[in-house]
Amino acid sequence: MRKVSFAEFGGPEVLQLVDAEEPHPGPGQIRVAVRAAGVNPVDWRLREGQVLGAHPIELPAGVGLDAAGVVDEVGEGVDGVEVGDPVFGEGSDTYAEFAVLSAWARMPEGLTFAEAAGYPSVMETALRVLREVGVRAGQTLLVSGASGGVGSAVLQIARDRGIAVIGTAGAANQDYLRELGAVPTTYGEGWVERVRGLGRVDAALDLAGSGVIRELVELTGDPRRVVSIADLGASEFGVRFSGTAGSMREALAETVDLIGRGRLRIPVEKSYALTEAAAAHIDSRAGHTRGRRVVIV
Template identity: 80%
Template structure:
């Protein structure tokens, strides 16, 4: 089968499309014929070696965590899923023609494979950081970098829970944020003042890692009310870096329910074939996404 892998840490040029042995489902796992794979910032962070001291990996290594596809192997002990089912979930080395998933859910009716591949990690992350921020119905959450995949999920989940969201994004994405129910403003010079004009902030999320931690702490008045998923230096300012994954099966089940009820939709901004994985990583690292970027197999 074809898969994207890298034999050394480095820039996008280390990614190679190679022939590899097909993986097989072990106990508690399923294998899918991959139709699409989500592109997440963690993918290029791993490729760059940002986590090699805390989470060593053996090289050469595959790329990707999220996928959607058609089940073609069911591991020992797995119940409630059959060969031929359409699923989306999380596993490893998903930029490939076949991938093993350790957490999954059936795809909701009406969701395309491309859309479904964009949900697993971003919805798990969105649910986790909303929980860690401790924000409740009736309160206001500030989201820095709100137009990407995680931001899109946070805005919609928060709205469903009765939480007001102030979102920052580029000028081109203001209407997009408003369409998801947020109070929108641009980043750039003077942005904290523009946020204050929109209302009091009870908690804040840094989703883009664009050097705004100090301002978020000032706006909330407490570093414990700020969560970052993108700035590895956040703990130096007393802010929690959220990098420990919660329950992916629970997140997938909640995502499927929200999608089925019409309460959650994350658009796909751009798709790439496996041969253009490097371009996908370059675009992902540049940010300014509206929704998700997805590999299509």
């Protein structure tokens, strides 16, 4: 089979499309014929060797955690899923023609494989940081970098829970944030004053890592009311950096519920072929996303 791999840490140029042996599921796992794989910042962070403490890697290594596809092998002890079922979930080396998943759910009706591949990691992350920041119904949450995949999920989950959201994004994404139920404003010079003019901020999330931790603490008045998923220096300000994943199975179940109730939809901004994995990483690293990027297999 074909898969994207890298034999050394470095820039996107280290990614190669190689022929590899097909993986097979162990106990409690399934294998899917991958139709699409989600592109996440952790993919290029791992390729660059940034987060080896949390995610040890043995080279050469594959790329990708999220996938949507058709079940074609079922591991020992697995029930509730059969060969031929369309599923989405999390596994390893998902930029490939076949991948093993350790957590999955049946794809909701009406979703394409490309759309479904964009949900697992961003939904687990969104649900986790909302829990960690402790924001409740009736309060106001500030989301810095609100138009990307995690931001899109956070805004819609918050709306479903009765949490008001102020979101920062580029000028081109202001209407998009409004569509998701947020009060939008642009980042850049004067953004703190613009946020203050929109009202009280009870909690804040840093999703973009754009050097705004100090300002988020000022706006909330308490570093314990700020959580970052993108600024590795957040702890210098007493702010929690959230990098440890929670239960993917629970996140997928909530994803299915929200989609089924018409409360969640994350668009695919751009899709790439397996041969374009390097371009996908370059675009993901540049940010300014509206929704998700996926690799089509």
